[in-house]
Amino acid sequence: MSPAVIPPLAPDAPVILEMSHISKGFGAVxxxxxxxxxxxxxxxxALVGDNGAGKSTLIKILSGYHQPDTGTIVSKGKQVHFNSPxxxxxxxxxxxxxxxxxxxxLSIYHNMFMxxxxxxxxxxxxxxxxxxxxxxxxxxLKTLGIxxxxxxxxxxxxxxxxxxxxxxxxxxxxxxxxxxxxEPLAALGVRESAHVLGLxxxxxxxxxxxxxxxxxxxxxxxxxxxxxxFLHSGEIVLxxxxxxxxxxxxxxxxxxxxxxxxxxxxxxxxxxxxx
Amino acid sequence: MVLATKPHPPATIGATTRRVGVKTPDSIYxxxxxxxxxxxxxxxxxxxxxxxxxxxxxxxxxxxxxQFLSVVLRDTGRLGLIAVAEVMLMITGxxxxxxxxxxxxxPYIMVLLSIDLGVPLAxxxxxxxVLGVLVGVLNGIITVRFRVPSLITTxxxxxxxQGIVVWIDDSQPIVAPVEEPFNAIFGQSLYxxxxxxxxxxxxxxxxxxxxxxxAVAALALVLSRTTFGLHTIATGSxxxxxxxxxxxxxxxxxxxxxIAGGFAAFAGIINTAQFSSADPQAGSPFLTLQAIAAAVIGxxxxxxxxxxxxxxxxxxxxxxxxxxxxxxxGAQATVSDIYLGIAILLAMILNVQVNRLRARRRI
Ligand SMILES: Nc1ncnc2c1ncn2[C@@H]1O[C@H](COP(=O)(O)OP(=O)(O)O)[C@@H](O)[C@H]1O
Ligand SMILES: [Mg+2]
Numbered sequence: 199m200s201p202a203v204i205p206p207l208a209p210d211a212p213v214i215l216e217m218s219h220i221s222k223g224f225g226a227v228x229x230x231x232x233x234x235x236x237x238x239x240x241x242x243x244a245l246v247g248d249n250g251a252g253k254s255t256l257i258k259i260l261s262g263y264h265q266p267d268t269g270t271i272v273s274k275g276k277q278v279h280f281n282s283p284x285x286x287x288x289x290x291x292x293x294x295x296x297x298x299x300x301x302x303x304l305s306i307y308h309n310m311f312m313x314x315x316x317x318x319x320x321x322x323x324x325x326x327x328x329x330x331x332x333x334x335x336x337x338x339l340k341t342l343g344i345x346x347x348x349x350x351x352x353x354x355x356x357x358x359x360x361x362x363x364x365x366x367x368x369x370x371x372x373x374x375x376x377x378x379x380x381e382p383l384a385a386l387g388v389r390e391s392a393h394v395l396g397l398x399x400x401x402x403x404x405x406x407x408x409x410x411x412x413x414x415x416x417x418x419x420x421x422x423x424x425x426x427x428f429l430h431s432g433e434i435v436l437x438x439x440x441x442x443x444x445x446x447x448x449x450x451x452x453x454x455x456x457x458x459x460x461x462x463x464x465x466x467x468x469x470x471x472x473x
Numbered sequence: 474m475v476l477a478t479k480p481h482p483p484a485t486i487g488a489t490t491r492r493v494g495v496k497t498p499d500s501i502y503x504x505x506x507x508x509x510x511x512x513x514x515x516x517x518x519x520x521x522x523x524x525x526x527x528x529x530x531x532x533x534x535x536x537x538x539x540q541f542l543s544v545v546l547r548d549t550g551r552l553g554l555i556a557v558a559e560v561m562l563m564i565t566g567x568x569x570x571x572x573x574x575x576x577x578x579x580p581y582i583m584v585l586l587s588i589d590l591g592v593p594l595a596x597x598x599x600x601x602x603v604l605g606v607l608v609g610v611l612n613g614i615i616t617v618r619f620r621v622p623s624l625i626t627t628x629x630x631x632x633x634x635q636g637i638v639v640w641i642d643d644s645q646p647i648v649a650p651v652e653e654p655f656n657a658i659f660g661q662s663l664y665x666x667x668x669x670x671x672x673x674x675x676x677x678x679x680x681x682x683x684x685x686x687x688a689v690a691a692l693a694l695v696l697s698r699t700t701f702g703l704h705t706i707a708t709g710s711x712x713x714x715x716x717x718x719x720x721x722x723x724x725x726x727x728x729x730x731x732i733a734g735g736f737a738a739f740a741g742i743i744n745t746a747q748f749s750s751a752d753p754q755a756g757s758p759f760l761t762l763q764a765i766a767a768a769v770i771g772x773x774x775x776x777x778x779x780x781x782x783x784x785x786x787x788x789x790x791x792x793x794x795x796x797x798x799x800x801x802x803g804a805q806a807t808v809s810d811i812y813l814g815i816a817i818l819l820a821m822i823l824n825v826q827v828n829r830l831r832a833r834r835r836i
Binding site: 258261262263282283284287293295297298299300301302303304308312313315317323324325326328 | 698700715
């Protein structure tokens with residue numbers, strides 16, 4: 199799993215998504231200020247920042263859950279408007295939310311197919327094809343190497359880690375073009391984290407899906423991500439390829455609470471004084 | 474470094490030594506709770522059977538006569554129709570307290586249309602049901618758009634509609650016209666002692682109950698076998714998560730308010746067909762509360778996310794049996810309320826205990 203096995207993203211990989219000048223407030227709270235991000239084909243983009251920086255709000259705008267106050271989203275060259283998560287899912291944007299968006303009272307397989315249920319006609323009635331969904335869910339989870347007791351059991355019987363795995367499995371079921379993962383490793387143990395990271399790594403290797411990944415652990419970021427966008431108080435303060443930055447620089451920026459240029463300027467200013 | 478470049482991490486995840494859902498209950502108390510929660514409808518059916526046996530002996534065999542059963546089943550039908558509609562709403566986490574006023578309004582309009590304008594009862598009934606559905610739209614829109622809790626919204630529409638129906642004709646009950654086959658289909662009068670069991674009259678005496686069975690079966694199917702049912706459960710179980718994954722939770726709620734309104738209107742129309750009378754006060758809020766009690770006793774949680782249509786019908790039967798049976802064995806009519814109250818409290822305690830148990834066994 200060393201990063202060396204995956205070649206860097208081709209420099210000419212096309213931009214498949216652009217969010218430009220996105221702002222969003224909740225009443226008196228300003229969550230995002232003029233945020234712009236670019237995502238290229240096959241890229242794994244890390245979105246980092248403190249709690250409350252606006253990461254979840256940004257990805258919820260992309261997933262169609264929130265509507266931005268200002269700003270535009272351009273997907274594959276066309277401007278898009280998402281009135282609901284259905285719209286985003288319809289064009290291949292899948293999301294694992296921080297709260298996982300699983301329905302505790304429903305079975306694992308119903309959760310897997312929530313919003314894209316299979317039907318069959320019985321006496322002219324459009325009924326759920328539960329058998330088909332059950333079988334497909336079972337195969338899908340097995341393929342991913344996710345072990346759960348039974349796809350029939352309700353989600354509220356699962357452990358936190360198992361739930362997270364089910365949510366991740368659901369998000370990649372329909373082969374999305376853009377995959378958003380909001381802290382997908384939060385409830386996972388070491389082994390499970392490694393597994394999900396391995397999954398991301400293999401998706402990255404194929405370069406078919408572009409991923410926006412929110413994680414806090416810098417090791418994990420440098421292991422699987424091509425690019426880092428740093429969000430601070432609702433603004434992007436750093437946008438750099440992982441190969442061009444380092445943990446040290448990130449930590450410096452976190453501490454200063456300012457952008458890369460500001461940090462560089464600041465240290466240029468202080469140096470003569472120290473000398 | 475060969476190991477480090479191994480492309481695939483451990484083969485499976487989530488496989489802990491303790492498998493989820495297979496954990497055995499610790500105490501007898503927990504075992505009983507697990508059984509009760511797993512066989513919700515069955516356990517309330519057992520209660521119903523015990524009650525029937527008790528009243529059958531207590532009344533020297535008069536409970537299980539077609540004469541008396543037709544009364545119990547009539548009440549079960551009326552209550553069950555409203556209870557099952559409340560089940561759908563309660564699963565979404567909402568409630569409708571205005572159903573009793575719709576129960577009075579719809580048949581009143583039907584009868585007025587018939588008497589004043591000569592509109593056939595069947596057409597009037599259709600208009601009445603549409604009216605009930607529109608009341609549901611009103612309740613739903615106020616609840617989801619203006620974010621008024623449905624408990625308050627529907628108390629408002631309860632008084633509003635009750636006021637309107639009483640005001641229309643100065644709270645006068647009207648004798649409803651009888652039209653065949655409308656009255657035969659929707660039930661005209663009760664089984665008389667002189668009726669043969671296979672007479673036309675005997676069969677029509679049970680039609681209101683049969684309509685309810687049909688409606689309950691339909692909603693049970695909707696709940697467990699359709700996308701709408703799935704999304705109804707999702708809405709009540711985790712509304713934020715349901716929205717995140719693309720469930721139109723507002724619409725789902727409005728549709729379920731519409732079902733409740735339509736069913737309440739239908740129940741009122743059947744009631745009027747049975748008694749050939751349209752009373753502006755036919756539905757009292759007490760009827761609504763009894764229907765909610767039936768739903769709760771039948772295993773539907775007031776907290777949203779789970780409920781059973783069939784359970785609510787059995788719950789309605791238990792309530793109707795208590796109401797009529799106690800009177801028959803010589804208790805005062807009001808005593809049945811004591812039993813009903815205890816039954817509701819026990820059912821709610823059970824619901825909450827089962828939920829807590831599930832939460833505890835989760836991790
Ligand atoms: N639905 C909401 N209503 C009001 N405020 C919100 C809502 N969602 C997020 N916020 C606020 O927006 C800011 C950014 O939150 P969030 O995007 O969740 O941050 P992060 O995911 O980076 O921790 C916080 O101040 C948070 O309190
Ligand atoms: Mg967040």
